Amino acid sequence: MSQNVVKHATLPNGLTVLVETMPAVQSAAFALLVEGGSVYDPPQQNGTATALADWMARGAGDRSSRELLAELDRLGIQGNETASTQHLVFRGSCLAINLASALRVYGDIVLRPHLEEAEFEAVMSGVEHGLLSIEDEPRQKVMVELLRRSYPHPWGQPSEGTLADLENMTPETVQEHYHQVVKPKGAILGIAGNVTLESVLPVVTEVFGGWTGANTRTIPFGTCSPVQEHLDHESAQTQIGVAYPAVAYSDPEYYAAWAAVNVLSGGMSSRLFTEIREKRGLVYSVYATLNTLKNRGQVLCYAGTTSERAQETLDVLRTELVRLGDGIGQDELDRCKARAKSSLIMAQESSGSRAASLARNWYHLGRIVTLQEVRQEIEALTVQTVLDYVHKHPAEHFTILTIGPQALK
């Protein structure tokens, strides 16, 4: 596997810059992670990070809201600003020749947003509409509400916000939040594409060098107990969400955990798809995925099924999760490895996905992770190491959330 060069530099203000040079593409992409995600939302003001991300892009530096978006379109920059649990995330993709201009525009958004009060009402009604739309999409809602119950507060609160909290937010609280969290120390800028560290460092320094400070808030990690809950909804299907503990990305056993989840739900030959959809025809959609925070991880499972068959679906799902501890076939692990090999090689065709993953890796591990390293870690897995992991972290302590006409047992 040929290997792209990845280099990094840390600016004196604490911003880490990572650049992966991809000679085969014309594009470049960036992902800037700032430690101001929804977990930092002030108490009873969940939705602050999402509101802030939107507000920051409504006029910055010398440009009004309209001028800003016009400039991005003129330069052909596909950008967006969102909040995740841990970060405010600013992403953009463009032709490599326009990367410097893109970074200048985003420098304004991050360092010099206008945050005009006149825009605040529109920002908040956008947040509210987004939340109401989730209410109308039970498939999305079940996973949002599952996370809220399966991670200790505030780590599970939705980055999209909470309807009841919106009235507690004012222009002043959100502006204050901006000044508290949008800081360079600990921020990570991942860049990938037809550029080099040497070529982009001058513009990164020009744009972000004068940024100062640190987000000094720390959010403790409490505990929460497994629960089973049902939310009534008038619908054809019942939505089922199941969560149980796993390890975080930074854990030495992460790759074994990854393989365990892939045996359950990687590809159409995996167990959940085979047992629940192919053999029993219970669902159209079923999956499990590994969700990770910096020091905690969970397996999240989803199944959607007509209500009369919902109990059977949940029963089979739980049985399959537990059955993983009975044994894993060499062929199952081999398929996980084959799928990983393909997707790692193909990742080199996408500057956007490389930029995001460079930044994410640095956040979790504090170092560069090459595709080559990931490949070696996965190749080194054996059935025994995966099974040892499963025995150490069995599928138990389920948090279960269902949405539909009837509660399940």
Add this chain to the structure above:
Amino acid sequence: MQFHHTTLPNGLEVVAELNDDAYSVAFGFYVKTGARDETTAVSGVSHFLEHMAFKGTEKFSAEDVNRIFDEYGADYNAMTGEESTIFYSSVLPEYLPQTFELQSSILFPTLRQDDFDMEKKVILEEIGMYEDQPSSVAYDRAMQLHFDGHDLGRSVLGTSASVSALTSEQMRAYHAEHYRAGNIVLAVAGNTDWNTVLDLAKQHCSHWPAGVDARQIGTPRPVAKTQYIVKDHCQQEQIIQMASAPTCTDPRRYAAELLTVIVGDDTNSRLYWELVDPGLAESAECGYYEFEGAGTYLTFLNGPPESTQENIDRIARIYDAVNSNGVTEDELEQAKNKIATRIVLRGERPMGRLSSLGGNWLARREYRTIEDDLQTLRDVSIQDIRDLVREYPLLQTTTVGVGPLSAP
């Protein structure tokens, strides 16, 4: 990038755009059959058949199909629309022969009765899933109303009733009629060589039955209609509106694409500034959809029920202004740059090139490079947009609402 084309004796069209610098190779079979080629009695059969392909053949069981694709790490799937059914894979070049054999053979599945009965349950679940999504319900009903009396009005998934009643004999008959070599395009994009493509096509597709399907094109004649489907528990009202636009062979389709980006892209468009930026709606977008012999502008609006009518009126005023005065040079320039970036970024992956390569050949027997697309885009003028809206104005001919409202 190197383009190749040939037609096998049985009529299968083979097109390839090869690129030694790519890491992967993507290939797809584009079958010219979809909901519009069905009869009402077998509504949903194209999509159900697409699912049945993965249930395998005499040689490959259903479990084999899923297992083998995964053993080669293939990124594979299929999709069915109003006028095509597409089976595609993206793989590392060394696994092309094995995945090609599998992918090509499942276009002619065995259709075992027990598999058919089991998969019917999955399809009914899929229908149930979309029934719970207001935007899907609105799209289906809008297509049905707008193309009332025309084949394009038929739902891709079908209904619970039509799918429940479907027999495997009906599916076999439909398959025999539509899955013939002259009705299929094989497209390949990325890292492989032309001889490999030719050998694989000859080896695995030469025995496919010859023949072409004569699709009834017909001319849709939409008349203004409005319908609201009441879902009391919904928080927001979902609106979809449709109006006539250029067909898939009309050169004005590029202008139509630019027009809808200027007026209704998800950001920095007229609808965005008028409705989304000020927080009046959750989303307000306009897109251009092309079909054989038809085309539509689709307007999407999602927002608070109480301001739905005002928002519809706001959209009407925006459309009136564009129909009367056209768009500005500045808007056109921004939209061109926006679309150009999308074309270039998508084109960096073989999978992205495949959809353009296969789609163009199926619809128009036409090959277009990325540069061709960029040039055509650059050539569209303000006057072209004016000419377009004179013939195909932005309108709200058909309206469907899904949500708490029973009337606008």
